Amino acid sequence: MQTQAGLLQAMGFLSDFPVVMSKAQLTCKNLSVVINDHELIKSLTFDITPGSFVCILGTNGVGKTLTLHTLAGLREAKENSIYLCGDALNTLSRKEISKRLGMLLQIQEDTFPLTVLENAMMGCYPHMKMWQWPSKQDMKTVHHALETFDLLGLEQRTLAQLSGGERERAALATLMVQDPAIWLLDEPMNHLDPQHQLSVLHTLRQVAARGRIVIASLHNPAMAMRFADYALLLYDNGEWEFGEADELLEASRLQHLYQTPFDSFSNGNEQVLLPI
Numbered sequence: 716m717q718t719q720a721g722l723l724q725a726m727g728f729l730s731d732f733p734v735v736m737s738k739a740q741l742t743c744k745n746l747s748v749v750i751n752d753h754e755l756i757k758s759l760t761f762d763i764t765p766g767s768f769v770c771i772l773g774t775n776g777v778g779k780t781l782t783l784h785t786l787a788g789l790r791e792a793k794e795n796s797i798y799l800c801g802d803a804l805n806t807l808s809r810k811e812i813s814k815r816l817g818m819l820l821q822i823q824e825d826t827f828p829l830t831v832l833e834n835a836m837m838g839c840y841p842h843m844k845m846w847q848w849p850s851k852q853d854m855k856t857v858h859h860a861l862e863t864f865d866l867l868g869l870e871q872r873t874l875a876q877l878s879g880g881e882r883e884r885a886a887l888a889t890l891m892v893q894d895p896a897i898w899l900l901d902e903p904m905n906h907l908d909p910q911h912q913l914s915v916l917h918t919l920r921q922v923a924a925r926g927r928i929v930i931a932s933l934h935n936p937a938m939a940m941r942f943a944d945y946a947l948l949l950y951d952n953g954e955w956e957f958g959e960a961d962e963l964l965e966a967s968r969l970q971h972l973y974q975t976p977f978d979s980f981s982n983g984n985e986q987v988l989l990p991i
Contacts, residue, residue, distance in 0.1 A: 739896035742798040757953040768923040770939035771932040773949035779932040813841035817895035832870040838892025860891040879906030900931035
């Protein structure tokens with residue numbers, strides 16, 4: 716049987732983005748996420764290995780965004796509670812962190828009047844020296860990322876001229892050019908129509924298959940069941956559960972998580988969990 720990575724190579728997806736099966740690792744040890752002296756997440760502990768697609772699920776305000784920001788080093792965390800690829804996060808420079816980890820924010824702020832092409836090229840900079848210009852190979856990578864996220868033909872539009880869904884896909888293209896070992900995505904389905912939701916999730920599944928780690932907060936348990944290897948469930952009392960998606964994503968547990976009844980429906984050979 717052909718492996719996922721082998722299948723993607725045959726499809727041409729991996730031609731510009733090499734397979735990495737050992738570098739990516741994200742370890743969390745007794746991490747607490749606190750805001751205004753209120754502990755949202757208590758003693759979060761996990762060890763995520765290469766090739767993993769993890770979905771974070773929970774109600775509004777439970778701490779999904781703050782957890783992702785903390786893992787990215789954008790918020791203060793207890794010393795030696797987060798490790799990127801084997802090194803403590805608080806010992807790494809921001810440039811080194813940007814080589815290992817990329818973050819998609821929930822709200823995109825366009826600080827500079829960049830075009831779609833210029834914005835995607837920003838992903839090259841963590842890997843470049845001062846005053847270095849993108850190479851031909853870099854531009855090939857940029858073109859591939861824009862094609863992957865259905866942005867060809869929009870290269871010269873400014874970000875301000877894009878729809879919300881196009882802006883989201885432009886940010887994902889920049890992250891693909893950056894090509895970090897660990898992808899942290901805060902609601903990457905924001906503003907996307909059904910076609911692009913599926914396309915983006917398939918692409919993220921492929922990214923994980925290349926040996927990266929993808930961690931995404933979602934509001935759709937059915938999509939998490941379909942695409943995720945692991946799930947992190949955040950409850951409103953600071954408690955959490957982490958484990959294989961097939962085991963955690965079941966009706967009674969989701970009902971407890973969302974305080975809403977769920978039921979399982981058949982879709983061919985798949986089971987789909989939906990609120991009822």
